[in-house]
Amino acid sequence: MSWTDPTGKRIRRGIGHKSKVNRRTAKARRLELQISLNENRGQQGSARSPWVMWSERYLVNRTAELMPKTIAMHHQVVRLLTENAYRSHELVMALTPARANDVVASWRTLVGPATVAKWVRIAKTVFTHALNEGEVLMNPFAHISGAEPTPAQRERHVTIEDVTKVTQYLLEQKPKTAAGWEGFKTRAGVALMVQLGYWTGMRTGECRHTAGILIHGHQELDEDRYILYPRGEYETTKQKQRVIRIEPTLRLWWKQHGKYLQTMGKKPSNPYRVVKDAMEVVDVEPFTFADLRRTRDVIWHQTYPSHVCNVWLGHSERVAQKHYLSVSEEHYS
Template sequence: MASLSAEIHVCNDGTRTTTYRVLFVDQSGRRQTIRLGSVSKKIAETTKCRVEEILAARFSGTSIQPETASWLTAIADVIHEKFAKVGLVEPRQTVKAAREASPPLGEIVERYIASRSKLKPNTLRNYETTKRLLNEHFGEARLVRSIHAGHAKDYREWLVGKYASATVAREIKRARQFFEYAKDCRAIEENPFLKVKAGSQKNTRRKQFVGQDVIEEVLAACPDNDWRLAVVLARYAGLRIPSELEKLTWSDIDWAGQRFTVRVKKKEHLDGHETRVVPIFPEIEPYLRQAFDDAPPGTIHVLPRRFHNEGYVYAGVLRAVERAGVKAWPKLLVNMRASRETELMQAHPAHVVHAWLGNSAEVAADHYLMLTDSDFDRAASPDLPAHYPAHSGASRGLLAPSPGKQTAVSPAFPRDTAVQIPPRGVEPRFSS
């Protein structure tokens, strides 16, 4: 199907060189020539064999052999261009053209992150984690156009072998975002992660109800009132720590109305969700008043600036937990907020609790609400009310303060073990 032609040339100095040509007839019947120049006979014969394999595949309508495909990938641009000119292969893109047509994965991820100019610090850290995982699995230099649906499924399986199901779901959803951006930039035609099942982001194994008796022990182990206030704002006001703690100022406290305004950093970009109003629950008030009395004149923030750092707050609360001799619970700060929402749902309408805590019914059911031992105790004992009684206007909290020294311990929550509630309860599903 192809033949090899050798030509001997005599140079001016009398030396001889041999050049080779590969001759063949293409599918249209035209004679074609590939001039190889002065190469070894072995290289010339190998090239002739590759030409024959490509021609055979073209005539039979089949794919070329993997070895030939690898050979075409490895040959120099000048030889590949000769093959392209005679119609044996498609022209090879230059490196620059290839990058423009399909940028490397690392570049497209960087561009996506840079395009999100208003990312919160936590969100940015999460995106950096996704970037690291994608680069670790695929390689930073991998062209995004070369990543297909099968590769995306392989990536998910790789994550499954390393992380919990909730983490896998979160990473797949973020990867889908990155590749959707690549599609918007016309770097790819289809999002390879579009049909990859992310799974659920629920992680019920890390849910744990933190009882008020446990919190009392932790409060007793705190070094000062600032730390006690940070703990009660997380456990009894359900604040997100530290993002909602760092923006809390004394001007936000309405002593007369027994409530305070929380600036919701997480949702400040959503109209109508920038702030929410939370009651000054009886469990909070004594610590809040002491902080107010102790604050120097002109103080703006309720807690010092050092409490605006998540690592600092987490480490400090953990130290108090350890000093109290209490076993540290998972999701140290989040489970305090979740425990408060679980309590409040027993005594107040769902829409009120969601307004106070700043989340939706669906988010609360998936990530916060828990079934506690106290729920079973009330159901099984005729001496306990079926649910918590309504509060008078004077109490304005889940628990009315007792005369004299106030305490945050509630006899209604004597134990702190918890199990997951069903995904849907009696409350209707709605978004806040």
């Protein structure tokens, strides 16, 4: 069995005859050897940094590289590791895979599984940097899955009738008191989000961001395309500038309601709850903004080439096949 440590040195250890040791046993023994080497190097007084000092330097170095919201999450995970994983003045290498398991178990008592998965991914990134700098011989979170739990696939295809019912209800429910106008303005903004989600396939955050831009009159939906700029001018794997097709039906809807929304609407807040309440009132089967995006992807793929649809929607062919393309009831009729 052999592996390369962060200094580039090739380490070889015998663990028995190949025919008598399976892959799982070999992996477990390699992990034990790495932990033992970690402890030995710490006892020998090799130049290693205490966790507190190293983590502060890590956050300073990454601040210029990451978006503000992302670096804020890194600060949060580092603080959690400092509180739950390290004793005072311990070196970075002191965190073992077993202790990392205990840390993640404690996180599961605080937050939901999706947040835990996000924290695990950030912890892996932190210790990958520590590994590259030679502070540790292995990533203690490497064996823990950072994938978010996926619920049972709900391939809900939203019809134009469902969208019309929801948006009409959101726009027609006038408040009876002066205090109710703020809620009405929010509902008007959410109605625009639903229309954008159905006709353009934008992600939830993109719908909310675009609705705010349109309501404040910074852009219009009067052409056959719309340039979507990333929020905060930061480009990520999901938030990139792209040109989206604007369907004639959406342009007509905006022409009818645009001036009204610019006068009465505001950038939506808490759109999930507003849409959920509206669907219960108008008796529509519940759907999410991801369902709206999936529906648009399927509709466009029936008319346009795949590479064109993927450019409009801002994802790859692999992502479209895995998450969005599915069979609707209309395919059977």
